[in-house]
Amino acid sequence: MTSSKPPKLAARIERWPIAGAFTISRGGKTEAITVVAEVRQGAHTGRGECVPYARYGETPEATLAALLSMQEALRGGLDRRGLQGAVPAGAARNALDCALLDLEAKIGGQRAWELLGRPAPRPCTTAFTISLGTPEAMAAAAAKASDRPLLKIKLGGDGDGDRIAAVRKQAPESELIVDANEAWTPANLEQNLAACEAVGVTLIEQPLPAGQDGLLARIRRPVAICADESVHHRASLEGLRERYDAINIKLDKAGGLTEALAMADAARALGFEIMVGCMVATSLSMAPAMLLTPQARFVDLDGPLLLARDRDGGLRYDGSTVYPPDAALWG
Structure with a gap:
């Protein structure tokens, strides 16, 4: 991150109605419940979205709490690379990882794939x-x-x-x-x-x-x-x-x-x-x-x-x- 200001983290739960219903062997649902993380630094904001998965004991509320608990670590210099060892795999880390990568790309004026040295996605x-x-x-x-x-x-x-x-x-x-x-x-x-x-x-x-x-x-x-x-x-x-x-x-x-x-x-x-x-x-x-x-x-x-x-x-x-x-x- 190039800004001298520490990043600020915000997160929220969002609900998105499904067209009809979505049914699999474990049951059905009529809305998608997502958790969005936003990391702001200077004039730039990076975003990431995750879906807590009940199959692995995740809930939207616990995922939101896990994200918000990372605020001080981010202020202390935790970046995307350090995040991998600081937070276990799962929905919360996904939202924050993607938000930090989005922020990094915006600050650097690059697309994320350029930043990562990856092929550009195509249709x-x-x-x-x-x-x-x-x-x-x-x-x-x-x-x-x-x-x-x-x-x-x-x-x-x-x-x-x-x-x-x-x-x-x-x-x-x-x-x-x-x-x-x-x-x-x-x-x-x-x-x-x-x-x-x-x-x-x-x-x-x-x-x-x-x-x-x-x-x-x-x-x-x-x-x-x-x-x-x-x-x-x-x-x-x-x-x-x-x-x-x-x-x-x-x-x-x-x-x-x-x-x-x-x-x-x-x-x-x-x-x-x-x-x-x-x-x-x-x-x-x-x-x-x-x-x-x-x-x-x-x-x-x-x-x-x-x-x-x-x-x-x-x-x-x-x-x-x-x-x-x-x-x-x-x-």
């Missing part, structure tokens, strides 16, 4: 999510989205063969990836894998619960399997090589873009395909993740498309094509 195709429901409801949703080149299908366990067959019938040309969100069991795993293979699914996310996925190393995997809940940061990669073919990198899990980029480098060195994913959130959450897209085989940054409205100045979406952020939004 790319994002998946569009079909929520879990009855085969009939999912087929109707797939029919409406059948012109999109990449669909992500939320599944939930028993009956998933009927669901994925119904979706494929209504979206015959779309590439399909599915996300079981840990809902499959050893009893239905191979049956569900066969159902996905039969309709040409390209990738399956997290079929078994994290910590109970050893069976994936002992069976034939007719479709590539992607780790989501089983992978968080670089330290978790090595143990996944026999069970998974790809990993889903989400900034809220990794604890920010700094770790996510390092994680992507490490994962590719180990032979994993990369998927960049998101929670349901605004474009402020998606914008930093765009820096991962040059390395990603799969991009799933459709969070704003699932909202009733995005924040002003959000990312540009043209159908399923998402464009890099303007500097006014982030980075």
Whole structure:
């Protein structure tokens, strides 16, 4: 930071209505609750957004408190690099990491990718999510989205063969990836894998619960399997090589873009395909993740498309094509 004034941190909880409802195997919701961090120094303000994830015991209130508790450390000189060792991976660190990087780029008059020495993101195709429901409801949703080149299908366990067959019938040309969100069991795993293979699914996310996925190393995997809940940061990669073919990198899990980029480098060195994913959130959450897209085989940054409205100045979406952020939004 070049300003002589110490940075000032502000944070708040925001609520964003979802268009309809968003349902996965663990339940549904009608709004996205995000926490925004803003770090101001001199005339510049950096912003970052995170989504606390109940799956890992995070709440918006605790995340907000964790962010605000960092004020004195920032005044004392804590920067983005020091943050990695000072705060554990998770939503709070993500918001602050992205805010500090945004601030650093604005003060330096650079784009974030230039600052980091990374390739500039380009327009790319994002998946569009079909929520879990009855085969009939999912087929109707797939029919409406059948012109999109990449669909992500939320599944939930028993009956998933009927669901994925119904979706494929209504979206015959779309590439399909599915996300079981840990809902499959050893009893239905191979049956569900066969159902996905039969309709040409390209990738399956997290079929078994994290910590109970050893069976994936002992069976034939007719479709590539992607780790989501089983992978968080670089330290978790090595143990996944026999069970998974790809990993889903989400900034809220990794604890920010700094770790996510390092994680992507490490994962590719180990032979994993990369998927960049998101929670349901605004474009402020998606914008930093765009820096991962040059390395990603799969991009799933459709969070704003699932909202009733995005924040002003959000990312540009043209159908399923998402464009890099303007500097006014982030980075």
